[in-house]
Amino acid sequence: MANVRRDVWNLGSGWSDALLWYARGVGVLQQRPITDHTSWRFLAAIHGIDVPLWQSAGYLRPNEQLPSQTDQDTYWNQCQHQTWYFLPWHRGYLASFEQIVRKAIVGLGGPSDWALPYWNYNENQQTLNLPACFAETTLPNGEQNPLFVARRFGPTGNGVVVLNEQRINLRPALTDHDFAGGAGGGSPGFGGPVTVFEHYGQVSGQLESQPHNYVHVAVGGQQQGSRVPGLMIDPDTAALDPIFWLHHANIDRLWDVWLQRDRQNHNPLTSAWLNGPPTPGRGFVVPTVSGQPWPFKVSDMLDTRAPKLDYSYEDTSDPLHGTRAFQQRLETLRASPEPLGAAAVKEKSMSAQSPAELLGANDKAIALTGATVETPLQLDQSTSGTLMGNLKSRAFAPAVAEHSLDRVYLNLENIRGNNDAATFDVYVSLPVEGQLSALPDQYVGSISLFGVRKASSPDSQHGGKGVSHVLEITDVFDKLSASGHPILAKLKVRFVPVTDVQAEDNITVGRVSVYRQGD
Incomplete structure (x- = not known):
């Protein structure tokens, strides 16, 4: 049975078991050297690393031994942004992280079915707040809290993280029926424009633009007065913040929400996406729980219940208001003399914008x-x-x-x-x-x-x-x-x-x- 990722706000107030085990598992990873493929810093560098920024933030010592150049070239600075690979690459990245943390938790005597929670900030006014445990400096037993980071300044720079509801509007993303878009002035697509391997692209897809980008910068922010950058505002430091993983679990969940909310919504069917990124060029690879390379392509990331992923979400219902009335009206239209049948939907999904x-x-x-x-x-x-x-x-x-x-x-x-x-x-x-x-x-x-x-x-x-x-x-x-x-x-x-x-x-x-x- 697939492990269930649950909304962090449904786990109870304060230190729920899932968050307490998360903190302990993160603590184990943080003690490992950066040369260890399953360490906190090695995993963060897969998303991106800027050595001067890491040193200034205290995450890398001068002259500290780094992994081999081969390892760095294989794994590091790999995150996909402004591209139709944005969602599938991050799905594989999260799966690797979740499984490595789970193994650390089991090693501490924790549950074998632990799963990464997600931060559903679109639920209500309370969920706009950073989950409280991430702002605590200590665990319930008085030990240092691995989920707390000093460089998390919030939208006004005062250290308080409260998101703005208007700036995490899901409607533009969830109502765009094209997964992939382009960079020619029209829709960039729900999932991003068609590209090759893009560590940094140019045009953000609808979901990446909002809420993804806003949550990153609103959580990280800049410190008042000094304007020191928060970890979450830069792709090369973002994954050092433990809240990063709950944010991206929610972004991953919204991919499932989009697929389920309307029959017109489909993933791309082209080999360039399914077998992506195309070769020759750099491929996608993350570590297994034993630190061995786990190369993957997009088609490996489409079924979250597949053995190598093995998770599901507790809630993938449509968050947009009036959805039931809309669906009833849409079904009426499909039953009209010129229905939008399954064949028409498939033809539209396969055609170019x-x-x-x-x-x-x-x-x-x-x-x-x-x-x-x-x-x-x-x-x-x-x-x-x-x-x-x-x-x-x-x-x-x-x-x-x-x-x-x-x-x-x-x-x-x-x-x-x-x-x-x-x-x-x-x-x-x-x-x-x-x-x-x-x-x-x-x-x-x-x-x-x-x-x-x-x-x-x-x-x-x-x-x-x-x-x-x-x-x-x-x-x-x-x-x-x-x-x-x-x-x-x-x-x-x-x-x-x-x-x-x-x-x-x-x-x-x-x-x-x-x-x-x-x-």
Whole structure:
């Protein structure tokens, strides 16, 4: 029977048995040298390692013996971001970690069915808080708590971790029916754009963008005053924080949620994904409980109950409101004279995304500082007019809104900077041609710059092109269509910093653009 990963908030208040055993197991791994494939630091370095950062944070001593170069080249700096391999790679990584911790727990006399809990922060107001045991400096017996880290500063830098409900909105990810997307202006997909092996990519998929990136930077943050970076804000230090693993267990769970919530949602069927990453090139490999290499490909990660994974989640129900009514309406549509049958779903899932069409863009890069910044975009009236004619207002078709064929995306391209903890809320306003008034500013999402520092380096994999974020803004265009003013001339995008951002952070957005994508 598969081991069951449970919501950490369902384990009881305070030190539940599962968390106490987790702390003890982590403590065992933390005592092992970094040369041990099953040690805490070796496992963290698989996700990413920056030697100067590790040394400054006290996780690596100067001149400390490291694993062989062969081991480093095989295992370290392997995490997949901004890629359609994001979810399957992290699934294998978590499975390796969970099994190694479980063996340590069993060695201490603990339960053989221990499983990694997950942090479901979308449940209610309480679950927005960091689980309390991670903030305790000691265990119930007075020993040092292995789950506590000093470099966990929270969204305001004061050491208190409380997430913002608006910035962990699951709807954009869970309502995107394409697993894989592209980097051409349209949807990046639920799981990320089609790529090869990408330790650092460019465009975050919907789930990676939100809630994944925001939770990372909100937990880690920067210390008030000194602006010392928290561990979770940088991919090269994130896995040193024990809460990392509960966060990624939840991200892994949301993959199952997405697959189950709608018949249109399917994993890719191409060999480039199933057998990925393609060779020649670097493959995926993690340690077994004995420290031996465990190479895997994506197809090995699709059934969590398979013997090499052997786990399930206690709850994979759909968290979006109104889901039952939506599903009933969808079933009615499927029974209509032109049903969306299984064959049609399969054909759609196997087909490539339709190309995205540029509607407009701003004319220069913009700097994001500690103040609100706004940039105008000139839109092509002919293309925009065609779009507005095609859109159906959600007010008239709420049950099928998320299945609309016409989508509009705001692209924030080539974001560079050196503050991984930065988060911005993004607003759009739509002045109507020939009128002084406009629709009220619309909040369209938040962006968190997890990994931007390394992605901005000229020595990075993509030559310092930075990261890009895509926000769907179809809702905004739907509202304008419903207002009876279907012709657009301009659009304004406003960035509001919600974390400590300074001019010296050098955060810039190379281009702000709007694309239409549809069948």
